[in-house]
Amino acid sequence: MxxxxxxxxxxxxxxxxxxxxxxxxxxxxxxxxxxxxxxxxxxxxxxxxxxxxxxxxxxxxxxxxxxxxxxxxxxxxxxxxxxxxxxxxxxxxxxxxxxxxxxxxxxxxxxxxxxxxxxxxxxxxxxxxxxxxxxxxxxxxxxxxxxxxxxxxxxxxxxxxxxxxxxxxxxxxxxxxxxxxxxxxxxxxxxxxxxxxxxxxxxxxxxxxxxxxxxxxxxxxxxxxxxxxxxxxxxxxxxxxxxxxxxxSRALCSFEFVYIARPDGTLGGVGVHAARRRMGRALARQKPVDADMVMPIPDSSIPGAQGYAAESGIEYGDGLIKNRYIGRTFIAPSQKLRDNAVRIKFNAIEDNVVGKRLVVVEDSIVRATTLRATMRLLRDAGAAEIHLRVLSAPYRWSCFYGLDTSDRSKLVAATMSIEQIRDHLGADSLAYLELDQMLTAISPEPGGFCTACMTGDYPVPIPGMLTT
Ligand code: SF4
The missing domain is CATH 3.60.20.10 (Aminohydrolase, N-terminal nucleophile (Ntn) domain)
Known part of the structure; x- marks a missing residue:
C-alpha cells in the first residue's frame, strides 16, 4: 500500500x-x-x-x-x-x-x-x-x-x-x-x-x-x-x-508483496505482512550497517523496518508521522505549498531523529521525487546519517500489467546507477534487496512470480517492445 x-x-x-x-x-x-x-x-x-x-x-x-x-x-x-x-x-x-x-x-x-x-x-x-x-x-x-x-x-x-x-x-x-x-x-x-x-x-x-x-x-x-x-x-x-x-507458468505480481496488497491479507497462501518482515530481515543480513535506529517510511514499509530491526538488533523507532487523511488528490492552494507537498504528507519527529544514525527502510523507489524531499526533511530535523534500505530490487523496467510505470524515462533506476541515486537522494548509503533474496523472502518455493519491472523479463511479451 x-x-x-x-x-x-x-x-x-x-x-x-x-x-x-x-x-x-x-x-x-x-x-x-x-x-x-x-x-x-x-x-x-x-x-x-x-x-x-x-x-x-x-x-x-x-x-x-x-x-x-x-x-x-x-x-x-x-x-x-x-x-x-x-x-x-x-x-x-x-x-x-x-x-x-x-x-x-x-x-x-x-x-x-x-x-x-x-x-x-x-x-x-x-x-x-x-x-x-x-x-x-x-x-x-x-x-x-x-x-x-x-x-x-x-x-x-x-x-x-x-x-x-x-x-x-x-x-x-x-x-x-x-x-x-x-x-x-x-x-x-x-x-x-x-x-x-x-x-x-x-x-x-x-x-x-x-x-x-x-x-x-x-x-x-x-x-x-x-x-x-x-x-x-x-x-x-x-x-x-x-x-x-x-x-x-504462474506470474503473480511480486510487487503485490512489496507494497500493493494490504499487509493483513494472504496471497498464494503467503501472509503479506510476514513476507515483508522477512524481506526486512534479509536486507539486514545482506546490507548491515552501524546505526542507532531503524525507521520506516510509513505505512507500507513498517513490517520491513520491523524485520530489519529484529534481525540487526538495532532499535526500531518512528522518525516520520504520516497524515493519514491525505488523499491522492489533495488540494494544495498555492504553488509554494504544492512544492512542499512532502510536508503535507509527512512530518519528522525531531526528538527521535536528531543526532541519530538512521536506517530508513522504503518498500521501493520508482520516481524518487517524494523520497528525495523526505530525506531532506530528516536532515533538516537533525539526522546525523541516513542509510537508505529498499525492500525490493531496483525498479528498472516499465510495468505493462496494471501499474502506471509505462514511461521508462521516469524510472530513476533505469537512468541512474545506484551510486547516482544515493547521491541524488542525499543518503549516506543506499542498498536494495537482491532479487533472489526478495523472492525467497516471499516464498521458499522457486518461481511463480512476475519480476519484469526488475529484470526486463516479461512473462507475456509486449508488442513492439525491445527489451535490450
Ligand atoms: S512488472 Fe510484474 S512484478 Fe512489476 S509491477 Fe508489473 S506485474 Fe508486478
Missing part, C-alpha cells in the same frame, strides 16, 4: 457479491472500502435486483461517493464493484468502472484489475469512439460476441458463451468481475498476474475480491483463489467453474 508518489500507483480493486440474504450494495460498499488502497481516483458499483441492473459510479474515494441515501437507491442482492487507478485511459468519469453494455438482449457490467497488452490488436480498426481503455475494448468484444453469433445470442447462458469466446483472446493481466442480471462471474488471466479470491458468507452467499481483507470485512471466509485461466460462474445453483485457457 504505497503512499508516496515514488512508488508506482496502485492497481485496481474488484469486488463481487451474490447473496440472496443480504443487500448487495452495502456489502459492496464495505468491500470497496477495504480495497480503497488499490485505486483512489474513482469507484463504482453495478447492482442487480434480479431483473434490472443499476450502476452508480463517480470520481473520488468510496466513502465520498457513496452514502446511505445513495446505497438505498441500489436495491438488489447481487453486485460488482471497482476502485480505479488509471493505467490506460484518462482519469475521468467516463473511464470509471464498472463499464456496462447492452447487446443481443443481455445487459452486463464488468470491472477490471490489470492491463491487457494486445488492446490495439483487439480493438482493430473499430470505429467505436468510446474505446478509451482496455476494459472498454473487452466490453465491446463481449457485446460483439453477444450479437454477432446467433448461437451465442440465443439462450439463457449467452454471457457465458460470449466470455468463453472472448477471454481466450485477451493477453496480459486481468482479474475480472462480470455480471448480468442473475449471474456473477469472476475470471483471471492464464498467468495469474493479479489476485482474485472466492469467499463464502455465513448466509451461504458468495463473494469475489482482489484481496482477502475485502472478504473479511463482509464476514466471508476465504474458499480459494481463482486459478489462472479459470472463470467461475455463480448462480442459483452455486459455483461452477470452467477453464477458458490452459494455465501458463
Amino acid at each position: 504505497a503512499d508516496s508518489s515514488d512508488s508506482p500507483k496502485e492497481a485496481c480493486g474488484v469486488f463481487g457479491v451474490r447473496d440472496p440474504q443480504q443487500p448487495a450494495a452495502h456489502l459492496t460498499y464495505l468491500g470497496l472500502f477495504a480495497l480503497q488502497h488499490r485505486g483512489q481516483e474513482s469507484a463504482g458499483m453495478a447492482v442487480s435486483d434480479g431483473g434490472k441492473i443499476t450502476i452508480d459510479k463517480d470520481m473520488g474515494l468510496v466513502s465520498a461517493i457513496f452514502d446511505e441515501y445513495r446505497l438505498q437507491a441500489l436495491p438488489g442482492t447481487m453486485a460488482i464493484g471497482h476502485t480505479r487507478y488509471a493505467t490506460t485511459g484518462a482519469s475521468a468519469w467516463r473511464n470509471a468502472q464498472p463499464v456496462a453494455r447492452h447487446a443481443g438482449g443481455t445487459f452486463f457490467a464488468l470491472g477490471h484489475n490489470g492491463n491487457l497488452v494486445n488492446t490495439a490488436e483487439l480493438a482493430g480498426d473499430r470505429p467505436d469512439a468510446d474505446l478509451d481503455s482496455d476494459s472498454d475494448v473487452v466490453a465491446a468484444l463481449i457485446a460483439d460476441a453477444l450479437t454477432a453469433d446467433p448461437q451465442i445470442a440465443d439462450g439463457d447462458g449467452a454471457l457465458i458463451a460470449a466470455l468463453a469466446a472472448v477471454l481466450p483472446r485477451l493477453q496480459g493481466a486481468f482479474s475480472f468481475v462480470i455480471m448480468d442480471e442473475t449471474r456473477l462471474i469472476g475470471a483471471r488471466d492464464a498467468h495469474g498476474f493479479r489476485p482474485l479470491f472466492l469467499g463464502q458468507c455465513d448466509t451461504g452467499g458468495w463473494v469475489l475480491a482482489s484481496e482477502t481483507p475485502a472478504l473479511n470485512v463482509v464476514s466471508a471466509r476465504v474458499i480459494r483463489e481463482i486459478d489462472p485461466g479459470e472463470a467461475v460462474v455463480i448462480d442459483d445453483e452455486g459455483v461452477h467453474s470452467f477453464q477458458f485457457a490452459p494455465p501458463q
Whole structure:
C-alpha cells in the first residue's frame, strides 16, 4: 500500500457479491472500502435486483461517493464493484468502472484489475469512439460476441458463451468481475498476474475480491483463489467453474508483496505482512550497517523496518508521522505549498531523529521525487546519517500489467546507477534487496512470480517492445 508518489500507483480493486440474504450494495460498499488502497481516483458499483441492473459510479474515494441515501437507491442482492487507478485511459468519469453494455438482449457490467497488452490488436480498426481503455475494448468484444453469433445470442447462458469466446483472446493481466442480471462471474488471466479470491458468507452467499481483507470485512471466509485461466460462474445453483485457457507458468505480481496488497491479507497462501518482515530481515543480513535506529517510511514499509530491526538488533523507532487523511488528490492552494507537498504528507519527529544514525527502510523507489524531499526533511530535523534500505530490487523496467510505470524515462533506476541515486537522494548509503533474496523472502518455493519491472523479463511479451 504505497503512499508516496515514488512508488508506482496502485492497481485496481474488484469486488463481487451474490447473496440472496443480504443487500448487495452495502456489502459492496464495505468491500470497496477495504480495497480503497488499490485505486483512489474513482469507484463504482453495478447492482442487480434480479431483473434490472443499476450502476452508480463517480470520481473520488468510496466513502465520498457513496452514502446511505445513495446505497438505498441500489436495491438488489447481487453486485460488482471497482476502485480505479488509471493505467490506460484518462482519469475521468467516463473511464470509471464498472463499464456496462447492452447487446443481443443481455445487459452486463464488468470491472477490471490489470492491463491487457494486445488492446490495439483487439480493438482493430473499430470505429467505436468510446474505446478509451482496455476494459472498454473487452466490453465491446463481449457485446460483439453477444450479437454477432446467433448461437451465442440465443439462450439463457449467452454471457457465458460470449466470455468463453472472448477471454481466450485477451493477453496480459486481468482479474475480472462480470455480471448480468442473475449471474456473477469472476475470471483471471492464464498467468495469474493479479489476485482474485472466492469467499463464502455465513448466509451461504458468495463473494469475489482482489484481496482477502475485502472478504473479511463482509464476514466471508476465504474458499480459494481463482486459478489462472479459470472463470467461475455463480448462480442459483452455486459455483461452477470452467477453464477458458490452459494455465501458463504462474506470474503473480511480486510487487503485490512489496507494497500493493494490504499487509493483513494472504496471497498464494503467503501472509503479506510476514513476507515483508522477512524481506526486512534479509536486507539486514545482506546490507548491515552501524546505526542507532531503524525507521520506516510509513505505512507500507513498517513490517520491513520491523524485520530489519529484529534481525540487526538495532532499535526500531518512528522518525516520520504520516497524515493519514491525505488523499491522492489533495488540494494544495498555492504553488509554494504544492512544492512542499512532502510536508503535507509527512512530518519528522525531531526528538527521535536528531543526532541519530538512521536506517530508513522504503518498500521501493520508482520516481524518487517524494523520497528525495523526505530525506531532506530528516536532515533538516537533525539526522546525523541516513542509510537508505529498499525492500525490493531496483525498479528498472516499465510495468505493462496494471501499474502506471509505462514511461521508462521516469524510472530513476533505469537512468541512474545506484551510486547516482544515493547521491541524488542525499543518503549516506543506499542498498536494495537482491532479487533472489526478495523472492525467497516471499516464498521458499522457486518461481511463480512476475519480476519484469526488475529484470526486463516479461512473462507475456509486449508488442513492439525491445527489451535490450
Ligand atoms: S512488472 Fe512489476 S509491477 Fe508489473 S506485474 Fe510484474 S512484478 Fe508486478
